[in-house]
Amino acid sequence: MTRVEEKFKKLGIDNAPGQEGLQAEEKLELRGEKLEGEFVDFSHGDVDAHPPIPGSLERFIESYKAGGKQAYSEYRGHKFIREKVAKNIEDFTGVKIDPNDNIIITPGTQGALFLAMSSLIAADDKVAILEPDYFDNRKLAEFLEADIYPIQLDYLNAPSGSSGIDFNALENAFKDGVRVFLFTNPGNPTGAVYSKKELEEIARLARKYEVTLLADELYSRQIFDGREYHHMINEDVDFDKLITIMGPSKTESMSGFRLGIAYGSKQIIDRMEKLQAIVSLRAPGYNQAMLDLWFDEPEGWLEDRIRAHQEIRDDLVAKFRSVEGVKIRPTEGGSYIFPKLPKLDVSIGDFVKILRAHANVIVTVGTEFGPQFDDCIRLNFSQDPKKASDAVDRIVEMIERYRSK
Amino acid sequence: MTRVEEKFKKLGIDNAPGQEGLQAEEKLELRGEKLEGEFVDFSHGDVDAHPPIPGSLERFIESYKAGGKQAYSEYRGHKFIREKVAKNIEDFTGVKIDPNDNIIITPGTQGALFLAMSSLIAADDKVAILEPDYFDNRKLAEFLEADIYPIQLDYLNAPSGSSGIDFNALENAFKDGVRVFLFTNPGNPTGAVYSKKELEEIARLARKYEVTLLADELYSRQIFDGREYHHMINEDVDFDKLITIMGPSKTESMSGFRLGIAYGSKQIIDRMEKLQAIVSLRAPGYNQAMLDLWFDEPEGWLEDRIRAHQEIRDDLVAKFRSVEGVKIRPTEGGSYIFPKLPKLDVSIGDFVKILRAHANVIVTVGTEFGPQFDDCIRLNFSQDPKKASDAVDRIVEMIERYRSK
Numbered sequence: 001m002t003r004v005e006e007k008f009k010k011l012g013i014d015n016a017p018g019q020e021g022l023q024a025e026e027k028l029e030l031r032g033e034k035l036e037g038e039f040v041d042f043s044h045g046d047v048d049a050h051p052p053i054p055g056s057l058e059r060f061i062e063s064y065k066a067g068g069k070q071a072y073s074e075y076r077g078h079k080f081i082r083e084k085v086a087k088n089i090e091d092f093t094g095v096k097i098d099p100n101d102n103i104i105i106t107p108g109t110q111g112a113l114f115l116a117m118s119s120l121i122a123a124d125d126k127v128a129i130l131e132p133d134y135f136d137n138r139k140l141a142e143f144l145e146a147d148i149y150p151i152q153l154d155y156l157n158a159p160s161g162s163s164g165i166d167f168n169a170l171e172n173a174f175k176d177g178v179r180v181f182l183f184t185n186p187g188n189p190t191g192a193v194y195s196k197k198e199l200e201e202i203a204r205l206a207r208k209y210e211v212t213l214l215a216d217e218l219y220s221r222q223i224f225d226g227r228e229y230h231h232m233i234n235e236d237v238d239f240d241k242l243i244t245i246m247g248p249s250k251t252e253s254m255s256g257f258r259l260g261i262a263y264g265s266k267q268i269i270d271r272m273e274k275l276q277a278i279v280s281l282r283a284p285g286y287n288q289a290m291l292d293l294w295f296d297e298p299e300g301w302l303e304d305r306i307r308a309h310q311e312i313r314d315d316l317v318a319k320f321r322s323v324e325g326v327k328i329r330p331t332e333g334g335s336y337i338f339p340k341l342p343k344l345d346v347s348i349g350d351f352v353k354i355l356r357a358h359a360n361v362i363v364t365v366g367t368e369f370g371p372q373f374d375d376c377i378r379l380n381f382s383q384d385p386k387k388a389s390d391a392v393d394r395i396v397e398m399i400e401r402y403r404s405k
Numbered sequence: 406m407t408r409v410e411e412k413f414k415k416l417g418i419d420n421a422p423g424q425e426g427l428q429a430e431e432k433l434e435l436r437g438e439k440l441e442g443e444f445v446d447f448s449h450g451d452v453d454a455h456p457p458i459p460g461s462l463e464r465f466i467e468s469y470k471a472g473g474k475q476a477y478s479e480y481r482g483h484k485f486i487r488e489k490v491a492k493n494i495e496d497f498t499g500v501k502i503d504p505n506d507n508i509i510i511t512p513g514t515q516g517a518l519f520l521a522m523s524s525l526i527a528a529d530d531k532v533a534i535l536e537p538d539y540f541d542n543r544k545l546a547e548f549l550e551a552d553i554y555p556i557q558l559d560y561l562n563a564p565s566g567s568s569g570i571d572f573n574a575l576e577n578a579f580k581d582g583v584r585v586f587l588f589t590n591p592g593n594p595t596g597a598v599y600s601k602k603e604l605e606e607i608a609r610l611a612r613k614y615e616v617t618l619l620a621d622e623l624y625s626r627q628i629f630d631g632r633e634y635h636h637m638i639n640e641d642v643d644f645d646k647l648i649t650i651m652g653p654s655k656t657e658s659m660s661g662f663r664l665g666i667a668y669g670s671k672q673i674i675d676r677m678e679k680l681q682a683i684v685s686l687r688a689p690g691y692n693q694a695m696l697d698l699w700f701d702e703p704e705g706w707l708e709d710r711i712r713a714h715q716e717i718r719d720d721l722v723a724k725f726r727s728v729e730g731v732k733i734r735p736t737e738g739g740s741y742i743f744p745k746l747p748k749l750d751v752s753i754g755d756f757v758k759i760l761r762a763h764a765n766v767i768v769t770v771g772t773e774f775g776p777q778f779d780d781c782i783r784l785n786f787s788q789d790p791k792k793a794s795d796a797v798d799r800i801v802e803m804i805e806r807y808r809s810k
Contacts, residue, residue, distance in 0.1 A: 003527035011679040018477060019682075048472040057469050064462050064661070067453040071661030072423060107512050107663070107685040114684045122408035123528065140683050256469070256476030256690035258512070274416040277424075278545050279519045280512040284689055285661035 010142045015349070016135065017043030017364045017380075020356060028354050029346060031401045035359040040391035042363045045335060045382030047253040050305065053293045056254065063289035071285040076273040077105025081288050088295035089246075089263055092221075093231045101266040104273055105291065107283045109218050109247035109260035112272075114140060115279070116214050116243050116262055117182070119271035121146050126178040128170060132338065132369035132376075134188045134216060141182075149173035150370065155190040156327055156340065161227060162195035163187055167205070174209035181206065184216040185232070186223070186333030189369055189378040193223065193332040196230050203235035212241040212268075219334035221302065222251040224310045227332060233264065243268045248294045250335065250382070251305060257287040309335060312381045312388055319392045323399055335382040338366070341375050343404040348374050351402060359394040415547045420754070421540065422448030422769045422785075425761060433759050434751060436806045440764040445796035447768045450740060450787030452658040455710065458698045461659065468694035476690040481678040482510025486693050493700035494651075494668055497626075498636045506671040509678055510696065512688045514623050514652035514665035517677075519545060520684070521619050521648050521667055522587070524676035526551050531583040533575060537743065537774035537781075539593045539621060546587075554578035555775070560595040561732055561745065566632060567600035568592055572610075579614035586611065589621040590637070591628070591738030594774055594783040598628065598737040601635050608640035617646040617673075624739035626707065627656040629715045632737060638669065648673045653699045655740060655787070656710060662692040714740060717786045717793055724797045728804055740787040743771070746780050748809040753779050756807060764799040 001009070013019050020043070040046075063070050076082070079099065086099035097103055106112040113136065121127055123145035129137045131150045141148050151169045158164025163185070170181070181202070185194045194202075206213050215232035223229045233244055247260030260283075262272060276282065313331050320328045325342025344351055352365045366376025377395075381388055406414070418424050425448070445451075468475050481487070484504065491504035502508055511517040518541065526532055528550035534542045536555045546553050556574045563569025568590070575586070586607070590599045599607075611618050620637035628634045638649055652665030665688075667677060681687065718736050725733045730747025749756055757770045771781030782800075786793055 002530075004525065004530065007527060008524065008676045008679060011676075011683070013480065013679050013682045016480075016682060019479060044477055046473055047476050051472075057466065060465065060469070061462065064465070067456075068451055071452050072449055074424060075418065075421075107689075110683070111685040119413065120409065122412060125407075125409065136683050143680070143683060258685065258687070258689035258692075271413045271416075274413060274418050275548070277418045277421055278416070278515070278541050278548060280516040280663065280685060282663070284512075284663035284692060287663075287689060287692070 007143055007145065011139060015365050015368055020362055026353065028350060028357055030354060030358050035394040035397060037360055037390050037394055038387045039360045040362070040383055040387050042361065042379035042381070042383065042391070044255070045250065045253065045380050046384060047256065049384040050253050050308070050382055052253045053248070053297050054301065055293055056290060059289055059293055060286060063286045070289060073282050073285050073288060075276045075282050076269070077283060078288050081105065081291050085261055085291050085294070086263070092295065093233055095233050097263050102269060103261060103263045104269050104276070105283045105288055106260045106262060106276065107280055108249055108255070108258040109216070109245050110136065111258070111280070111283070112245040112247065112260040112262040113216065115272035115275050116245060116268060117141070117144060118275055119268050120180045120212055120214070125180070126176065128173045128178045128181040130165065130183050132189055132373055134184045135368040137182050149176070149178055153187065153190060153192070155187065155192045155329055158192065160332065161193060162198055163190070163192040165198055167201055171205055174205055174211050178211060180212045180214060182214040182216070184218070186219045188219070188334060189336045189338035190329060191331030191334050191336050191338070192329065193227060193229060196228070199230050199232055199235050202232070203237045206237060206241065210241070213237060215242065215244045217244055217246050218250055220246065222306055222309060222335065223333040224306065224313065224331060229333065240265045240267055248291070252294060254290060257290050259283055259287055259291055309382060312383065312385050313337070315385065315389050316379070316381050316392050319389070319396060323396050326399070335380050336378055337381060338376055338378050341377065341399060343375070344399070344402040345404050346402055348377070352377060354402070355395060355398055359398050361391045361394055363395070412548055412550065416544055420770050420773055425767055431758065433755060433762055435759065435763050440799040440802060442765055442795050442799055443792045444765045445767070445788055445792050447766065447784035447786070447788065447796070449660070450655065450658065450785050451789060452661065454789040455658050455713070455787050457658045458653070458702050459706065460698055461695060464694055464698055465691060468691045475694060478687050478690050478693060480681045480687050481674070482688060483693050486510065486696050490666055490696050490699070491668070497700065498638055500638050502668050507674060508666060508668045509674050509681070510688045510693055511665045511667060511681065512685055513660070513663040514621070514650050514654055515541065516663070516685070516688070517650040517652065517665040517667040518621065520677040520680050521650060521673060522546070522549060523680055524673050525585045525617055525619065530585070531581065533578045533583045533586040535570065535588050537594055537778055539589045540773040542587050554581070554583055558592065558595060558597070560592065560597050560734055563597065565737065566598060567603055568595070568597040570603055572606055576610055579610055579616050583616060585617045585619060587619040587621070589623070591624045593624070593739060594741045594743040595734060596736030596739050596741050596743070597734065598632060598634060601633070604635050604637055604640050607637070608642045611642060611646065615646070618642060620647065620649045622649055622651050624655055625651065627711055627714065627740065628738040629711065629718065629736060634738065645670045645672055653696070657699060659695060662695050664688055664692055664696055714787060717788065717790050718742070720790065720794050721784070721786050721797050724794070724801060728801050731804070740785050741783055742786060743781055743783050746782065746804060748780070749804070749807040750809050751807055753782070757782060759807070760800060760803055764803050766796045766799055768800070
């Protein structure tokens, strides 16, 4: 097998969210009648139930009508938009962001993650990632042929407001030569928010061992229960060794426009732009204008959105908690729950396929987040509240049908 | 220097089209008065002079209003759009394209190029590219740490309707273990169209040495003088070892939407999708709908666009030809001219900066296309005819001012 064949062999997507259509039809052991009910796809949010920022379409039309000066931009994005976003990120974090040097506009936050990782890692470089954490973190590290140090998150037993990161393992990894540490806060799929103390400890270790930090704070505007949220950039870190990624695809439902940003280290941003030039040139010129609306939503809009999601969380978490043997951590930030199911008669992969075929529900299989999560499913609960609630009732019914006696 | 530092050191963008704002201010030797006149940026086309396909905005609005089912797609793009595009590509090439297996929608044709190259090449793999050819071909190969075999195109001396590819060098490269050959037809920056005989020879060599072909046919709808155009896919090639890339960014002025496609080998498309999943997830969901308009333009629209560009070509080529010592090949397809200038008192890099500072004109420096093109400039002539004509007058005047005696 050639090296490029090896790389792609590791890169599976058939179980990734939204790719379920690729799964081969198989013989599944279907128990009982099909559970009817309105189809819910928990693999991503429902932008019909929670629409994009008001004024999106109008802003796009204006952008298109501006013609050539909007269609093309520098690879790092239109300067006038970088200026606006940098100002908003400054207000959000309290940290000075130079629009020329410290920010880049990317095709989605996924684009920012790819560019940042590729700017920091070459083959055989040592990288620490968390388990569980956003599934593409591992895939990206594998594709870049990195030497991966997985660090466990004891998210189920950690106190609320901390992620449960295993700092002994992290320090050992850093000691062993890890150059880059990537983590998602609030956590995906855990919904855990990192404590101030945890971030301080990450900063201390990163300084001590000269590790570059990649903080994925995609969901940092959607924090529940009025709790505190702390940005990595506010800790005592080396500014040149930190890059933070974010975007309006989730809380703000703007995923269809494919926009993200990265901010922080000039050196890393410069590399990311160089790479963007050969990956996709730029985020779509017209679409970039949508970032004008971000952080500038109508008064009360964000609060309403957070409240709506918190209510859905409360409902779904309560339903899962009522099931014997299910373990679940209530989401502190973001739109995910990651219930751990009791022992079933079928594999988690088959259970997820059965849910799709027999209960009109799509969820993401836990093993996407680490091989050990073979009894977990992830749900994005940014859905219509009633449909989501009914769909979780169907999942609960299916758990009972397949529960091991 | 670490390996990742090495990779990025090679990846320069400051002289790339559209990035001129990044160039450091320097002391230039400015001769005579500044040449006033309306600013023209020949680094890319002017979508105000040649607007996107009629109905673009209306189609986007419809797409946005369709909501969630349009915002998200499989990584390879919406199935219903792949079906439509596959049908159009079938009509265009006469070759059967399965919308499920043989086509992927990407963020621009640049996205398709990146995904295809990355799907075929790992470090130390041998790759043949042409000189001159699209500047990112070399950058991509370098970034992937490939072993590059540059093949010369004698485009200035080749007969019209052939590219002037050096087949001896190409066969020697293939013999030496080259696995992938990438080329642009019509050529960028040469504007040369490959002859049927040249394509047959490429096909024969590729079969003989089991080389995978990557054909960039971005400009294949914009062929001048009613000449014949031949697609690589129509030659006697191994279908599994050919990928063709294309998109509506150029002739159709849709660059601001960032849409491209690749069609061909199922194996390569599958890999490209796996990679897309970690690079940017998908081409923007709403934007994908714009591909509905592609190949389905109002009657006569494409013919008018080609005629308009042919007229601009005729005007600009005649102007350059009138200058002593300038060599230029008239464009056969696409929107580029690549005049070779007489000896100047300043370097080509400085001359390009002088044009910007002192003649209100941006052009792309020839060395982006190979170090040996240090007396060439590239112009994208998809511009307002009058403004472009005046701007070339200014370039001609500047050539005279800096001509070596």
